[in-house]
Amino acid sequence: METVNEKRIQGESIDLSGVEEILEKYKGVRGALIPILQQVQAVYGYLPEPAVNLIAEQLNMGASEIIGVATFYAQFHLTQRGQHIIKVCCGTACHVKGAKKITEKLSKTLDVRVGMTTEDKLFTLEEVACLGACSLAPVMMVDEDVHGKLASDTVSEVIKTVKESNISQ
Numbered sequence: 001m002e003t004v005n006e007k008r009i010q011g012e013s014i015d016l017s018g019v020e021e022i023l024e025k026y027k028g029v030r031g032a033l034i035p036i037l038q039q040v041q042a043v044y045g046y047l048p049e050p051a052v053n054l055i056a057e058q059l060n061m062g063a064s065e066i067i068g069v070a071t072f073y074a075q076f077h078l079t080q081r082g083q084h085i086i087k088v089c090c091g092t093a094c095h096v097k098g099a100k101k102i103t104e105k106l107s108k109t110l111d112v113r114v115g116m117t118t119e120d121k122l123f124t125l126e127e128v129a130c131l132g133a134c135s136l137a138p139v140m141m142v143d144e145d146v147h148g149k150l151a152s153d154t155v156s157e158v159i160k161t162v163k164e165s166n167i168s169q
């Protein structure tokens with residue numbers, strides 16, 4: 001049975017006591033929405049809907065207002081993210097060197113659309129602006145690692161290596 005602090009989301013139960021602790025810490029503090037969202041995201045890895053609803057209730061705001069703020073700042077995520085974040089650069093240099101093909105290859109290999117997370121929650125695929133390594137175009141980052149001068153087959157190799165390292169952990 002669900003407790004007051006527990007809500008079901010996407011078939012999983014989520015413990016909201018972490019959110020309550022954070023809200024308690026900021027009780028009566030004005031302008032605390034951003035730090036609250038940052039800390040909630042640090043706990044869950046994203047901003048789960050029940051957490052947003054609870055924050056809205058406690059701060060006397062609309063959930064849609066909070067979602068509006070979260071959507072405005074790129075640092076916040078409203079859906080669960082994968083264990084590994086793939087960022088494909090779509091800046092000018094990478095675009096010219098075929099970044100679209102890299103994204104398509106990843107999308108096909110992982111069976112996931114841009115902005116989404118694979119079913120096994122292993123990868124989230126994102127497109128981002130210039131990663132600052134234009135001389136290596138086309139470029140992608142997997143977590144903190146930069147991979148440059150990519151081609152379809154090297155993309156597959158990178159994914160394979162990441163999957164293998166996951167298995168051996």
Ligand code: FES
Nearest residue numbers: 089091094133134
């Ligand atoms: S345009 Fe891709 S790294 Fe600069």
